[in-house]
Amino acid sequence: MLPTTAFVAIVLVTIALISLVVLRPTLVAARGGRILAFLSLFLLPLLVTGLGTSAQVEHSKTTEFCLSCHVMEPYGRSLRVDDPSYVPARHFQNNRVPREAACFTCHTNYTLFGDYKAKLRGLRHVYVNYIGTIPKQIKLYEPYNNRECLHCHAGARNFETNDVHQSVRAELAKNATSCLECHDKIHNVHGLAGVKMWQETPWKEEKKP
Amino acid sequence: MTVAAPAPLMRRLRLSGLLVALGLIVEAITLFWSHPTAFLVFLGLGGLLVAAGVLLYLFTIATYPSAPPPT
Numbered sequence: 001m002l003p004t005t006a007f008v009a010i011v012l013v014t015i016a017l018i019s020l021v022v023l024r025p026t027l028v029a030a031r032g033g034r035i036l037a038f039l040s041l042f043l044l045p046l047l048v049t050g051l052g053t054s055a056q057v058e059h060s061k062t063t064e065f066c067l068s069c070h071v072m073e074p075y076g077r078s079l080r081v082d083d084p085s086y087v088p089a090r091h092f093q094n095n096r097v098p099r100e101a102a103c104f105t106c107h108t109n110y111t112l113f114g115d116y117k118a119k120l121r122g123l124r125h126v127y128v129n130y131i132g133t134i135p136k137q138i139k140l141y142e143p144y145n146n147r148e149c150l151h152c153h154a155g156a157r158n159f160e161t162n163d164v165h166q167s168v169r170a171e172l173a174k175n176a177t178s179c180l181e182c183h184d185k186i187h188n189v190h191g192l193a194g195v196k197m198w199q200e201t202p203w204k205e206e207k208k209p
Numbered sequence: 210m211t212v213a214a215p216a217p218l219m220r221r222l223r224l225s226g227l228l229v230a231l232g233l234i235v236e237a238i239t240l241f242w243s244h245p246t247a248f249l250v251f252l253g254l255g256g257l258l259v260a261a262g263v264l265l266y267l268f269t270i271a272t273y274p275s276a277p278p279p280t
Contacts, residue, residue, distance in 0.1 A: 004240050011237045015230050022226040025219040037222065041266040045229045045259045052236045052255070056248045059240075068244040112248075126245050 002051050010051070014044040060112050066103040069125075071134050074189035075103075082198040085185045093198055096152070106148050137190075146172050149179045218273055225266040232258030 017040035020027065027033030059065055067076040079092040079102060088106070091097045097105040104113070111122030121141065128134055150172065153159040160166070164182070171177035180186065235255035239247040 007240060008237050011233045014233055018226040018230050022223050025222055028218070028222065037266070041222075041225055041229055042263055045233060045263055048233055049236065049256055049259050052240065052251060055240060056251050059243065060245070060248060062243070064243050065245070122245070123249075126249060129245075 002055055004055070007048070007051060007055060010044070010048055014040060014048060017044065057112065061101045061104040063100055063102045063104075069129055071129065071138065074192055075187050077192055077197070078187040078189055080198050080200075081192065082196040086188065087183050087186055089198070093200075108148060108151075109145075143175075144178060144180055146175050146179050218269060221265060221269040225262045225269065228258050228262030228265065230262075232256065232260075232262060 017036060021033070021037045021040055028037050063076070066072055078086060079089055081089040084090045088102075091106070092099060092102050104110075109115075109118060111118050111125065114121075118141075154173075165172070168177045172179065232255045235258060236251055239251040239255060242250075
């Protein structure tokens with residue numbers, strides 16, 4: 001992904017070239033000026049918009065992005081519950097999912113990354129966030145797909161050698177049995193009041209003598 | 210020898226440049242904002258301004274009559 005500073009640098013260069021064309025329009029009478037105008041008013045703006053869109057899409061995979069809406073705050077807190085029976089917390093705190101993209105790792109087809117219906121729902125979420133009424137309980141639109149678990153756990157030794165998993169392996173693959181039927185303590189955001197939270201100790205590098 | 214571009218062409222190029230520059234500024238600002246609305250502003254406002262500027266530029270060069278050949 002293009003770093004934001006590089007993106008801003010390209011924007012500034014493009015604006016400088018546009019300024020040249022706009023402030024000295026006689027330039028376009030010459031061949032070189034016409035090429036400059038084509039570059040600054042067509043090629044570079046399209047390139048910048050394409051790179052920017054790619055950066056925005058990548059950025060929308062981040063946990064920070066998902067939790068930026070007030071309504072998602074409890075879901076963010078549920079990742080820090082000091083209780084390993086909470087499945088998302090266990091995954092987040094033990095780095096079983098990348099912390100910077102925790103939401104996206106387990107909700108891979110949500111809004112922007114789903115089909116056109118999911119994208120329209122994403123637009124509706126923004127509308128509801130500002131103007132509409134946010135429902136008291138947020139639910140997934142579709143039953144949770146085992147694919148989200150199996151894309152990491154399938155093939156893993158401790159998953160495959162578990163007797164219970166072995167007995168329902170085929171059903172799990174077909175989504176006939178949900179992983180959440182047994183692993184049923186998920187975000188549980190309405191039960192977070194009074195729950196002990198994990199106090200993370202920042203990792204410190206040892207100083208070399 | 211270069212010939213000065215006519216006033217309507219200048220005006221359209223200026224407007225096109227202004228639209229594209231504004232769009233790019235909006236796009237750059239939204240990259241510092243981590244929120245779903247930033248994505249909508251990026252495409253809905255920044256992208257729209259850039260598209261309008263680029264289309265105006267293309268329309269300008271497509272409809273501008275070429276200079277008559279030297280006699």
